[in-house]
Amino acid sequence: MSTRSRLFLLALLFPPIRGQETPTCLSPASNGGPPNKAACCLEPGRQEESVDGVIYEYICNHYATNTNVFYHEVLNAYECAKKCSEEAGLCHAASWKPKARSPEGGRCFLAMAGFVEKPDRNGEWLLLVRTDRTEPVAGETSHGYLQPGCEEEVDEAWTQCETAAEEYCEMRTAHMQQQLDAKDTDLVNCMHPYALSF
Structure with a gap:
């Protein structure tokens, strides 16, 4: 077998890594735990990502009061945001705390209307705020939802x-x-x- 053939086989067996994306904060591919929170906290301040077309703002080292006493065991921040989306009429924010002693998973507390955003002095929490803004989900056509600047009218x-x-x-x-x-x-x-x- 020639050298060129061997290289071709190696390329097929081991695809280049540069084509793979690093999971984002609200990526379903994230394993959760402290590494997921670290991916969320790469930049200071509020950031945004979409979960199933709903735009979430997230901020590290903050949590919401007026939360449900019960929590959900979830794999990652994405699943926490998804739980909030499932309770869209009630949930306005979610607080996610990764498990400290595990490389994956965490607890998700859902917050109702009137929640208060609080800073977390221990740096353990991630606050996910569900916005009313949406973006088209892959494979769906745009339906002309809320236009920018119309929030007050709505x-x-x-x-x-x-x-x-x-x-x-x-x-x-x-x-x-x-x-x-x-x-x-x-x-x-x-x-x-x-x-x-x-």
Whole structure:
């Protein structure tokens, strides 16, 4: 076998490493644990990545208060963000703490609306904040979601929608209470027909 043939076989058996990407903070390929947190903390300040089309802001050495008392055992920061996405109506942020004595895994606490961002003096936590911004998922077509600069208009419309829903609920509750009171009166009158005739 010639030298050229041997080199060709080696190239097929051992593909070049430079084609492989290093996992990012919210990469599903990350093993988690302290190495995953280190990948998240390469730069100071807030950074952004997408998980299934939802953009998350993350910041090292911070955590969220107003979290669920229960936690999820997850492999990495990506899975923690995914848990938050699964609870999209309730979860607004997640705090992920890698297992210190294990090269993989960690605990994920989900935070509800009104959470407060706190600095972590021990440097153990990673805060993942779910934004309302999205980006197209690979293989999907863009649907023209929220345009930049429209956040205030969307927030205002959402507030109006919530107010209208609350007013409708109060109106229906009052109407049902009136119907219930009328039925109670009918029941009392039915049980005591002679009381009304005197």
